[in-house]
Amino acid sequence: xxxxxxxxxxxxxxxxxxxxSAIAVLLFLHIPMWLIFLYSFTTDTAAYTxxxxxxxxxxxxxxxxxxxxxxALSLSIRVASLATVAALILGTLAAAAxxxxxxxxxxxxxxxxxxxxxxxxxxxxxxxxxxxxxxxIPFSYWTIVxxxxxxxxxxxxxxxxxxxxxxxxxxxxxxxDLGANxxxxxxxxxxxxxxxxxxxxxxxxxxxxxxxxxxxTFTAGQQETLPIWILGQMFKPRSRxxxxxxxxxxxxxxxxxxxxxxxxTAGSSDTEGxxx
Amino acid sequence: MGESAILFKNVSRxxxxxxxxDDVTLEIHDGEFFSMLGPSGSGKTTCLxxxxxxxxxxxxxxxxxxQDVSNLPPxxxxxxxxxxxxxxFPHMTVGENIAYGLMIKGLAKDQRKKQVDEMLDLVRxxxxxxxxxxxxxxxxxxxxxxxxxxxxxxxxxxxxEPLGALDLKLRQQMQVELKAIQQRVGITFIFVTHDxxxxxxxxxxxxxxxxxxIEQVGSPADIYEHPQTSFVAGFVGVSNLIGGxxxxxxxxxxxxxxxxxxxxxxxxxxxxxxADMYSATGKVRDVVYLGLYxxxxxxxxxxxxxxxxxxxLKSTSMDVMKSKGQQTRLMWKKEHISxxxx
Numbered sequence: 001x002x003x004x005x006x007x008x009x010x011x012x013x014x015x016x017x018x019x020x021s022a023i024a025v026l027l028f029l030h031i032p033m034w035l036i037f038l039y040s041f042t043t044d045t046a047a048y049t050x051x052x053x054x055x056x057x058x059x060x061x062x063x064x065x066x067x068x069x070x071x072a073l074s075l076s077i078r079v080a081s082l083a084t085v086a087a088l089i090l091g092t093l094a095a096a097a098x099x100x101x102x103x104x105x106x107x108x109x110x111x112x113x114x115x116x117x118x119x120x121x122x123x124x125x126x127x128x129x130x131x132x133x134x135x136x137i138p139f140s141y142w143t144i145v146x147x148x149x150x151x152x153x154x155x156x157x158x159x160x161x162x163x164x165x166x167x168x169x170x171x172x173x174x175x176x177d178l179g180a181n182x183x184x185x186x187x188x189x190x191x192x193x194x195x196x197x198x199x200x201x202x203x204x205x206x207x208x209x210x211x212x213x214x215x216x217t218f219t220a221g222q223q224e225t226l227p228i229w230i231l232g233q234m235f236k237p238r239s240r241x242x243x244x245x246x247x248x249x250x251x252x253x254x255x256x257x258x259x260x261x262x263x264x265t266a267g268s269s270d271t272e273g274x275x276x
Numbered sequence: 277m278g279e280s281a282i283l284f285k286n287v288s289r290x291x292x293x294x295x296x297x298d299d300v301t302l303e304i305h306d307g308e309f310f311s312m313l314g315p316s317g318s319g320k321t322t323c324l325x326x327x328x329x330x331x332x333x334x335x336x337x338x339x340x341x342x343q344d345v346s347n348l349p350p351x352x353x354x355x356x357x358x359x360x361x362x363x364x365f366p367h368m369t370v371g372e373n374i375a376y377g378l379m380i381k382g383l384a385k386d387q388r389k390k391q392v393d394e395m396l397d398l399v400r401x402x403x404x405x406x407x408x409x410x411x412x413x414x415x416x417x418x419x420x421x422x423x424x425x426x427x428x429x430x431x432x433x434x435x436x437e438p439l440g441a442l443d444l445k446l447r448q449q450m451q452v453e454l455k456a457i458q459q460r461v462g463i464t465f466i467f468v469t470h471d472x473x474x475x476x477x478x479x480x481x482x483x484x485x486x487x488x489x490i491e492q493v494g495s496p497a498d499i500y501e502h503p504q505t506s507f508v509a510g511f512v513g514v515s516n517l518i519g520g521x522x523x524x525x526x527x528x529x530x531x532x533x534x535x536x537x538x539x540x541x542x543x544x545x546x547x548x549x550x551a552d553m554y555s556a557t558g559k560v561r562d563v564v565y566l567g568l569y570x571x572x573x574x575x576x577x578x579x580x581x582x583x584x585x586x587x588x589l590k591s592t593s594m595d596v597m598k599s600k601g602q603q604t605r606l607m608w609k610k611e612h613i614s615x616x617x618x
Contacts, residue, residue: 167366173330174363176350178377178428188376192367 033251040244063245072229073249079141079225080209083148087205088198090149091156096190099164100172113157116150124150125218132219139221147219148209155208156201163197200264203257211254226250279306280339281432281464282327287336289322296322298488299336304432304466304481306341309458311467311475314485315511323485324434324468328357341431356425357434361441362417364409370396370420371405377428395423398457415446422457432464439474451477472512476500484508500536502614509534509616514583516540517616522580526554532616537585539612542572543605555607558582563600565593572599574606582606 040059042052063069097103098110116124128147137143171193175185213227224232227250233243282304289297297319304310312320325331326338329350337346345353356377364373372379374395375388383391396402399419409417418438425433435454439447455478458465469475475482476496484491484499484507492504503509506517519532527533542560549555561581562573570591572584584606588596 168361168363170359170361170363171365173328173350174357174359174365175376176330177328177355177357178424179351179380180376181349181351184380188380189365 059241059245063242072226076226080206082145083152083209084205086149087152087156091153095160117154121214125215129218143219147215152205155204159197159201163194200261203261207254281306283339285337287333290334309465309480311479311482313475318485319488320468320485354431356430358421358438360436362421374424395427399423435467516582533613537583540584540608553607570596
């Protein structure tokens with residue numbers, strides 16, 4: 001009792017320090033983003049003056065009607081969608097293989113699947129680009145999708161594997177025992193049980209693909225995805241507010257699904273690998 | 277009876293270097309409650325999984341009512357399993373769980389419902405159809421798993437240590453209930469357990485497994501009264517194992533034999549043994565009073581220890597304690613010993 005009383009003030013001071021520094025770090029991370037939001041509405045055309053001389057909504061329709069921006073947005077959505085679909089199929093199959101059967105090199109394959117997430121994007125990018133030119137695949141929409149799929153697969157794989165491990169193996173055996181073949185078992189038993197894991201994995205994969213820059217610069221041809229288009233716009237000071245509006249759009253498109261994914265898998269540790 | 281439900285012909289299952297099941301030949305009769313008893317790693321579960329089709333024999337054949345099923349997938353055999361962890365489908369209700377096999381078979385919904393309700397009555401869970409497995413207790417899940425398997429009217433029902441997760445009281449209650457259900461439906465039950473008491477309580481016959489081989493097959497009384505190997509004598513109940521010089525002094529032969537503690541009688545040194553009895557002398561080294569009975573540890577004069585159990589029919593704890601340190605004569609009927617092979 002006595003020792004608890006004497007140590008109390010220092011603990012409280014410590015936790016107050018901890019709180020303050022946590023808040024400071026969060027502010028440091030988030031203020032720049034809020035500034036972009038703010039400057040989406042400034043009346044300034046080129047410079048960042050603070051505080052903004054006035055507020056306006058006129059950049060939003062301008063940005064949205066910009067044909068280059070529209071093309072980039074459409075490409076990004078198409079790439080992210082296809083990469084996600086590929087990741088769902090490949091990631092689920094890989095997770096099922098690693099979970100259900102023991103085979104030579106299982107650990108190695110598991111490691112190799114995870115590697116693209118850990119590798120710097122620039123390494124993946126260079127590797128992809130040399131591989132693609134080596135077997136002379138022309139750079140196109142498809143090469144971007146392939147590049148993105150490499151790290152999207154990991155996210156789905158991780159989510160689904162974690163779900164498999166939690167749900168226990170004898171369920172599948174029970175289904176087969178009751179007369180269901182592999183397809184019936186997958187449809188009636190496996191899919192309903194990994195459904196939320198798939199959804200969460202898909203949303204994360206989509207977000208990862210949607211704001212990818214580095215791998216994309218190496219695997220894209222003439223086309224520009226939205227993040228790359230924004231990067232290009234940075235060097236044109238006259239259209240800065242339009243870029244800001246677009247950036248805001250990207251934040252919203254990527255943040256909403258992640259929030260959704262967190263809600264779906266709330267209370268579980270399913271979302272490993274979401275921090276690329 | 278008579279017709280063979282399951283026939284193992286020289287079945288082996290190897291996992292790499294490990295022979296989990298090693299050349300097992302076994303016949304299980306139609307309508308029998310058959311237990312596979314053994315410690316973990318003895319091969320009993322692997323045998324069960326090979327009957328279910330989750331594992332294939334490395335060598336040998338398995339017949340189900342005369343049909344060679346060694347290489348058939350689980351969904352093409354008329355056997356169903358009650359799993360150790362029940363393996364209920366968490367996203368389905370109790371009713372949907374039980375109806376699963378019927379749904380896969382393509383049975384109409386109203387017929388499914390009728391059969392599910394019958395099954396729920398059988399396992400005394402009437403009215404539970406709309407609950408989720410997560411809302412049930414362990415004992416109730418156990419019953420759902422049983423109903424889910426039985427509703428398909430399998431030729432053979434496999435039970436993989438299904439009572440392991442239940443507490444003692446519930447387990448004893450379920451033992452009685454399982455036996456009653458088996459007699460009602462008349463299906464061959466194959467029950468895997470490591471609990472000898474469970475096997476003795478419920479089974480028509482028991483196979484005792486050790487190190488991938490069957491040590492002995494027989495009725496519970498047979499297994500208990502006449503164990504054929506040291507392993508069976510030691511694994512099922514408590515036995516005194518005697519061999520070598522000590523055995524020679526008692527029976528006149530060096531052959532190893534076993535004698536159950538409750539078959540031995542303590543008498544005074546001057547008591548005379550009948551012609552149909554063996555006798556030995558020793559000193560009571562330890563006495564443990566256990567209420568219903570008393571356990572004595574007797575050090576034989578020629579070496580070796582014997583455990584003796586006597587019911588406290590007339591004696592009190594005061595009486596039995598007095599015998600500690602006394603010389604005593606032990607006697608038991610010749611027919612009660614079992615000569616051991618292995």
